[in-house]
Amino acid sequence: MTFLSIQNLNVHFHTEDGAVRAVNGIDLDIEEGEKLGLIGETGCGKTVLGMAILRLLSENTTIKGRILYKGKDLLTMSDREIRRIRGKEIAMIFQNPLSSMNPVLTVGTQVAEPVELHQHLKKQDAMQKVIEMIKSVKIPSPHERAKEYPHEFSGGMRQRAMIAMGLICMPSLIIADEPTTGLDVTIQAQIVELMSEMLRDSGTSMLLITHDLAVAAELCDYIAMMYPGEIVEYASIRDLFKDPKHPYTMGFLDSLPGRGLKPIAGLSPSLINLPVGCKFHPRCSFATKRCKNNRPELIEVGKKHYVRCFLYD
Amino acid sequence: MKKYIARRLAIAIIVMLGASLLSFLLLYLAPGNPAHAILTAQLGHDPSLEEVTFFMTQHDLNNPFLVQCSQWLYMITHVNLGTSFRTGEPVLTEFLDRFPATFELAMASMSIAVLIAIPVGVLSALKQNSMLDHSSRLVALWGVSMPNFWLGLLLILFFSLNLGWFPCFGYGSLSHLVLPAITLGTGLAAPLMRFIRASMLEVLRQDYIRTARSHGLSEGLILWKHSFKNALIPVITYMGMQVGHLLGGAVIIETIFAWPGIGKFLVDAIYARDYPVIQGFVLIIALFFILTNLAVDILYTYLDPRIRYDVEKGTN
Amino acid sequence: MSFYLELTKNKPAMIGVMIILFLALIAIFAPYIAPYDPLELNLEERLLPPGTDHLMGTDNLGRDVLSRVLTGTRVSLSMSAAVVTIILILGITIGTIAGYFGGVVDDIIMRVVDVLLAFPGIILALVIAGLLGPSLTNVMIALGAIWWVGYSRIIRGSVLSIKEKEFVEAARAMGCSDTYIVIRHILPNVLSPVIVLATLDMGHIILSIAALSFLGLGAQPPVPEWGTMLNEGRPFMESASHLMIFPGLMIMIAVLAFNFVGDGLRDALDPRMREVTIK
Numbered sequence: 001m002t003f004l005s006i007q008n009l010n011v012h013f014h015t016e017d018g019a020v021r022a023v024n025g026i027d028l029d030i031e032e033g034e035k036l037g038l039i040g041e042t043g044c045g046k047t048v049l050g051m052a053i054l055r056l057l058s059e060n061t062t063i064k065g066r067i068l069y070k071g072k073d074l075l076t077m078s079d080r081e082i083r084r085i086r087g088k089e090i091a092m093i094f095q096n097p098l099s100s101m102n103p104v105l106t107v108g109t110q111v112a113e114p115v116e117l118h119q120h121l122k123k124q125d126a127m128q129k130v131i132e133m134i135k136s137v138k139i140p141s142p143h144e145r146a147k148e149y150p151h152e153f154s155g156g157m158r159q160r161a162m163i164a165m166g167l168i169c170m171p172s173l174i175i176a177d178e179p180t181t182g183l184d185v186t187i188q189a190q191i192v193e194l195m196s197e198m199l200r201d202s203g204t205s206m207l208l209i210t211h212d213l214a215v216a217a218e219l220c221d222y223i224a225m226m227y228p229g230e231i232v233e234y235a236s237i238r239d240l241f242k243d244p245k246h247p248y249t250m251g252f253l254d255s256l257p258g259r260g261l262k263p264i265a266g267l268s269p270s271l272i273n274l275p276v277g278c279k280f281h282p283r284c285s286f287a288t289k290r291c292k293n294n295r296p297e298l299i300e301v302g303k304k305h306y307v308r309c310f311l312y313d
Numbered sequence: 314m315k316k317y318i319a320r321r322l323a324i325a326i327i328v329m330l331g332a333s334l335l336s337f338l339l340l341y342l343a344p345g346n347p348a349h350a351i352l353t354a355q356l357g358h359d360p361s362l363e364e365v366t367f368f369m370t371q372h373d374l375n376n377p378f379l380v381q382c383s384q385w386l387y388m389i390t391h392v393n394l395g396t397s398f399r400t401g402e403p404v405l406t407e408f409l410d411r412f413p414a415t416f417e418l419a420m421a422s423m424s425i426a427v428l429i430a431i432p433v434g435v436l437s438a439l440k441q442n443s444m445l446d447h448s449s450r451l452v453a454l455w456g457v458s459m460p461n462f463w464l465g466l467l468l469i470l471f472f473s474l475n476l477g478w479f480p481c482f483g484y485g486s487l488s489h490l491v492l493p494a495i496t497l498g499t500g501l502a503a504p505l506m507r508f509i510r511a512s513m514l515e516v517l518r519q520d521y522i523r524t525a526r527s528h529g530l531s532e533g534l535i536l537w538k539h540s541f542k543n544a545l546i547p548v549i550t551y552m553g554m555q556v557g558h559l560l561g562g563a564v565i566i567e568t569i570f571a572w573p574g575i576g577k578f579l580v581d582a583i584y585a586r587d588y589p590v591i592q593g594f595v596l597i598i599a600l601f602f603i604l605t606n607l608a609v610d611i612l613y614t615y616l617d618p619r620i621r622y623d624v625e626k627g628t629n
Numbered sequence: 630m631s632f633y634l635e636l637t638k639n640k641p642a643m644i645g646v647m648i649i650l651f652l653a654l655i656a657i658f659a660p661y662i663a664p665y666d667p668l669e670l671n672l673e674e675r676l677l678p679p680g681t682d683h684l685m686g687t688d689n690l691g692r693d694v695l696s697r698v699l700t701g702t703r704v705s706l707s708m709s710a711a712v713v714t715i716i717l718i719l720g721i722t723i724g725t726i727a728g729y730f731g732g733v734v735d736d737i738i739m740r741v742v743d744v745l746l747a748f749p750g751i752i753l754a755l756v757i758a759g760l761l762g763p764s765l766t767n768v769m770i771a772l773g774a775i776w777w778v779g780y781s782r783i784i785r786g787s788v789l790s791i792k793e794k795e796f797v798e799a800a801r802a803m804g805c806s807d808t809y810i811v812i813r814h815i816l817p818n819v820l821s822p823v824i825v826l827a828t829l830d831m832g833h834i835i836l837s838i839a840a841l842s843f844l845g846l847g848a849q850p851p852v853p854e855w856g857t858m859l860n861e862g863r864p865f866m867e868s869a870s871h872l873m874i875f876p877g878l879m880i881m882i883a884v885l886a887f888n889f890v891g892d893g894l895r896d897a898l899d900p901r902m903r904e905v906t907i908k
Contacts, residue, residue: 056523087528094527099520103619104542114528149618165528324743331744339760454641454892458885460836462843463859463877466866474867561751565840579752580844583759595756599747 002068003032003205004053004173009065011045011052018272022048024229026065027298030173035199035206037216037237039252040226041268046209047095049226050175053207054086069173087114091171095178097158101150107161108134108146114169133164138194156187160194167198173205180215192218213256217241222304225249227279228269231298235305245307247284278310286311317624318611325607332599336592337385385592394596395589399582404593408575414484415563415574418497421490422559425498426505434509435544438517439536449506456503461562465496465569482571493570497562501555508551512544519543546616553609557602642893648886656703663696667853676869686871688861697853698875704854705883708769709834713827715773720780721823727781728788735785742778750775754837758846765854768838768847776830780823787819821898829891832884839880855880 011023022045030036040046051057053067053074067074069090074082091114094100101110111133112126121129127146134142137160150158159179166174179195180188192215199206199219208220216223216237223240225233225248233246244250251264266283269275275282281291290310298308352360352368360368388395394404433453437446472492473481479492516522517540525535564576571577575594582590614620637643655662664684671691679686685694727738745753757771800809839856841847848854850861855876862872 051523054527056527083529083531085529086526092527094520094524096520100524102521102525102539102543104546104617105539110524113525113530117529149622151619151622165524327740328743328747331740332747335744335748339756454888455881455885458832458881458888460839460856460877460880460884462840462856463873463880466859466863466873466877470866470870470873557749558751560749561755564752564755565844568844580755583756583846586760591756591760595748595752598749598752602749603747 002029003034003070004030004207005066005068006049006053007066007068009049009052009067010063011048011057012062014060014062015272020271021229021274022271023052024274026226026229026231028224028231028234030205030207032172033203033205034222035208035220037208037210037213037220037223038226039210039213039216039223041211043268043271044226044228045271046226047177050092050177050207050209053175054090054092055082056092084118087171088118088169089171090173090175091166091169092175093162093166093177093179095181097155097162098150100162101158103150106147106149107153110150111146111161111165111168114165118169129168130164133168134161136198137161137164138190139164155183156190159183159187159191163191163195163198167204170202171204173207174199175207175209177209178211179208180210180212188215195219213252214258225252228271228274230279230308231306232280232308233306234298235302239302239305243302243305245301245305245312246280246309247286247311248280251283278308314614314621314625317614321607321610325603329600329603332603333386333389333596334382336596336599337382339592339595340588389596394593397582397590398587399585399590404589405597407578407590408594408597411573411575411578414572415567415576417490418493418563418567418572418574419559421494422497422501422563425494426501429499429502430505430509434506435513435536437506437510438513441514450510453503453506456499457507459500461496461500462565462569464499465493465566468492468496469569484571484573489572493566493572496569497559497566500562501559505548505552505555509544509548512547513540516540516544542616546613549616550609550613553605556605560598560602639893639896641889642897645886645889645893648882649890652702652706652883652886655699656706659699659703663693663699665693665696667692667696667700668851669693676865676872678869679871685875686869688858688872689865689869692851692853694858694872694875697858698855698879701853701855701858701876701879702883704765704848704852705835705838705880708765708838709831712769712772712776712834712838713831715769716777716780716830717823717827719773719777721784723777724781724784725788728785729792731789738781739785742781745775745778748775751837751840754841755844755846758841763846763849765838765842765848765852768841771841772834772837776834780826783822783826784819787822791819825891825894825898828887828894832887832891835880835883835887 006026006028009023009026009028010021013020013022026049028036028038038046038049048057052063053069055074057063063075065075069085074085077085101107108127108130112130115121115129116123116126119126130146131142134146139145139157139160145153145157150161153161163179166176176195180191183191196219206219208216210216213223220237222234222236224231225240225246227248233240233244233249235243235245240249241253244253248264251262253259254262255264264283269279269282277293278284278287278291278296281287284291288310294310296308296310296313298306299312301307301312349360349365352364392405394408396403397407400407433449437449440446469481469492472478479488481492483489522535522539525539530538560576563574564580566572567574567576568580575598579591579594581587582594614624669692671687674683674687674691675689677683677687683693683695685698688694688697723738727735753775754768754771757774758768761767761770800813805813838847839854839859842854842856843860845857845860848857850857858876859873862869862876865872
C-alpha cells in the first residue's frame with residue numbers, strides 16, 4: 001500500500017474573474033521514507049497541492065479526487081480525524097516564517113503547540129521537548145531564545161523554528177513549502193544541510209515544494225515537475241538530470257545558473273485561462289498541430305520515469 | 314521602556330498646558346461683554362452700568378489679557394478652577410458632585426456596547442458573508458447612521474410615554490438608567506462592532522492562523538489562543554479613542570433625559586454663559602481625555618511585543 | 630481611477646449614491662416642490678397629524694412639516710457641504726505644509742493639532758458654538774475649526790512618505806518650484822484616502838449640525854433644520870408624535886446614504902477587503 005497516494009486531484013477556486021484551476025488531474029505517489037520534490041515556477045499550483053493534502057485551503061474551493069494516506073482518504077475524513085493527523089502524522093513547514101508565526105506569542109509557545117496538543121504534555125514537559133528541538137535545529141541559547149518573539153529572530157533562525165515546529169511530533173510525512181526561499185544563499189545552504197541531516201536518519205517521508213531545483217537535488221530522491229495544474233515529468237534525481245524528457249524540464253535545467261541561465265521563452269499561462277491541448281505548447285519549440293489540440297497523457301518512458309508529451313507517444 | 318513612558322508623559326503635559334491655554338482663550342470667543350450677558354440672564358433684564366462694572370471687578374474681568382491668562386494658569390496649578398457664576402460653588406466641586414452620575418451612565422453604556430459588539434463582531438467575522446454577517450452589518454450601519462438623540466427621543470416616546478415601562482427623565486433607580494444607557498450604549502455598539510469585525514477578519518486571514526490549523530488545533534482553540542489576542546489589541550486602542558465619543562454622546566443624552574451628570578451641567582452652563590464652568594469643565598474633560606490616551610498608548614505597548622521591542626530599542 | 634468601476638458593483642453604495650442624488654435634487658428644487666411655504670404660519674391648523682392636505686402633518690405653529698422637511702434638506706446638505714469644503718481646504722493645506730516643509734513648522738503645527746485633538750470634538754464644537762452665539766454660521770465655524778485636524782494628519786503622513794520618492798527628487802532636479810511639485814506630484818497621490826474620509830464625514834457632519842441645532846445652538850427658529858425641528862417638536866411628543874418622526878428619519882436617511890457610499894469607497898480602495906481569498 002502506497003504511503004501517500006494522490007489520485008486524480010482537482011482543485012478549483014471560484015473568483016469573480018472566473019474559475020482558477022490550480023490543480024488539474026494530478027496523480028502522485030510517495031512511498032514510505034521517500035523524499036519527493038515538487039518543482040515548478042511560482043503560480044503553478046504546487047503550494048495549493050501541498051495545502052490540499054492537509055485540507056488547509058479556504059472554503060471557496062472545489063476539491064475532487066482522492067488523497068489516500070495509509071489507505072484512508074484524507075479528503076473525506078471528518079474534521080476531528082484530520083485534526084489528529086495534522087501536526088502529528090503529517091506536518092507542514094510554510095514559507096514566509098515571519099508571517100507564519102504569531103507575533104504576540106513567544107517562539108517557544110508556538111513550537112510547543114503541536115506537542116502540547118497531540119501528546120497532552122504538561123507545560124514543563126512540553127518546554128523540555130521544545131528546548132531539545134530548538135537545540136537540534138542548531139539555534140544557539142535555546143532557553144533564552146524560546147522566550148523571545150518571532151520578530152526578534154533573524155530570517156534563518158525563524159526558518160529553523162518553523163522546521164522545529166514541523167518535526168517536533170516526529171511526523172511520518174513532512175510537507176515543506178519553499179523552506180529556503182527568501183533566505184541568503186549561505187543561510188540556504190545551512191538550512192538544506194540541517195534538513196538533510198534531520199530527515200536522513202529518521203525515515204521521514206517528505207514532499208518538498210520549491211522552484212529551486214538545486215535544493216531539491218540535495219534533499220530528494222524523486223522529482224515531479226509541475227506546470228500549471230499538472231505533472232509534466234516524474235523521474236528520479238539521476239534520471240531527471242541525466243536524461244530529461246519533457247521540453248519544459250529541459251528548459252528548466254538550462255535556466256539554472258550552472259548551465260547558462262537560459263530563460264524559457266514566453267510566460268507561464270494564467271490559471272484562469274489555460275491553453276487548450278498541451279499546456280506548454282505555446283512556449284515549446286517542438287510543438288506540433290497535435291500538441292495544440294490534444295492533451296497528452298502521462299506515459300512511462302523508463303523505470304519510474306514518466307512524461308506528459310507527444311514527443312514520446 | 315521607562316524612558317518611553319517618561320517621554321510620553323512629558324508630551325502629555327505640554328499638550329495639557331496647551332489645552333489649558335485654549336480653554337482660557339475660549340472666553341474671548343464670546344462676543345460682547347460676558348458680564349453683561351450673565352447679568353442679563355441672571356436678572357432677567359439689562360443690567361445697569363454699575364452692576365456690570367461691579368461684576369467685572371468682582372470676577373477680575375477688568376485685568377489686562379496677560380494678567381488674566383497667568384491668573385488662570387496659576388489657578389489651575391493650584392487646582393482651583395474658579396467659581397460658577399450661577400451657583401457660586403467652586404467649579405471643581407460642581408464637577409465632582411456630578412461626575413458619579415456620568416460615570417454610572419458611561420459604565421452602563423460601555424457594558425451594553427461591549428456585550429453586544431464583541432459576540433456579534435466576532436461571529437460576523439467567523440461566518441463572513443453568511444446571513445448573520447450581512448444582517449448584523451446592516452444593523453450596525455443603521456446604528457452608526459441613526460442620530461442618538463433621535464433614538465433617545467423615540468425610546469422615550471415608545472417605552473416611556475406609550476408603554477410606561479420606564480421613566481423618561483430623572484435619576485435614582487435602575488429603571489431611570491435603562492433608557493439613557495440603551496441609547497448611548499447602542500450608539501457605541503454599532504461602530505465598535507464594525508471595528509471588531511474588521512479586526513477579526515484581518516487576523517483570520519493571517520498566515521499564522523493557517524500554521525495553527527496545520528498543527529491540528531480546533532477552530533475554537535485557534536480563536537481563543539491566536540485570534541482574540543491579536544484582534545483585541547487594536548480594539549483596545551480604538552476604545553480609548555472612543556472615550557471622546559462617549560463623553561460627547563453623554564452630553565446630549567444627559568440633556569435629553571435630564572440626567573444630572575457633568576454633560577447636562579455643561580450644556581446648562583453654555584446656555585447661561587457661566588464661563589468659569591465652561592472653561593473648567595472643558596479643561597477637566599480634556600485632561601481626562603489626554604490621560605486616557607496616554608494610558609492606552611502605554612497599554613498598547615505592553616500588549617504588542619513588536620511595539621515593545623521597537624520602544625525598547627529606541628526606534629519609537 | 631478604476632476603483633470607481635469597482636464601486637458600481639457594490640449594491641448598498643449605489644443605493645447610497647442614488648439617495649444622495651435624490652436628496653440633492655430635493656435640496657435644489659425645494660422651493661418648487663414644497664407644497665406650502667415652510668415659514669408660513671397657520672395657527673388654525675396646528676398640530677395636525679399626517680393627512681391628505683399635509684402629508685406629514687403640521688407643527689405647533691401650523692406650518693406644513695413636509696415643506697419644512699424638504700427645505701431642511703437644502704439647509705443640511707448645503708451647510709454640511711460647506712463645512713466639509715472648509716475642512717478639506719484647511720486640512721489639506723496645513724497637512725501639506727507640515728509634511729512638505731518639516732522641521733520647526735511641522736513641529737508647531739503638530740503640537741497645535743495635538744492640543745486640538747485633546748478635546749473630544751463634539752464637546753469643543755458645542756462650547757465654541759455656544760460661546761460664539763447660537764446660529765448656523767457659528768456652528769459651521771465651530772465644526773470647521775476643529776474637524777480639519779484629522780485630515781491634516783493623514784495628508785501630512787502621505788506627503789512625508791511620498792516626499793522621499795524618486796520622482797519628487799527628479800522634479801526638483803529639473804528645477805520645479807515647491808508649489809508645483811506639491812500640486813502636480815504629491816497631491817494626486819494622497820487624495821484617495823481623503824475622499825473616502827470626506828464622504829464618511831459628510832454623514833458625521835450632518836449629524837453634528839443636527840445635534841447642535843437640536844441643543845438649540847445651531848439653526849435658530851424659524852429656520853427649518855431637521856435637528857431644530859426635533860427640538861421644537863419635543864414639548865409635543867405625546868400629542869403630536871409625528872413631529873418627532875419625520876425630521877429624524879430624514880437625518881438618518883441622509884447619513885445612511887453617505888455611510889453606504891463611504892463604506893463602498895473604502896472597500897473599493899482596499900483590495901484586501903474583497904470577500905474571496907485565494908492562496
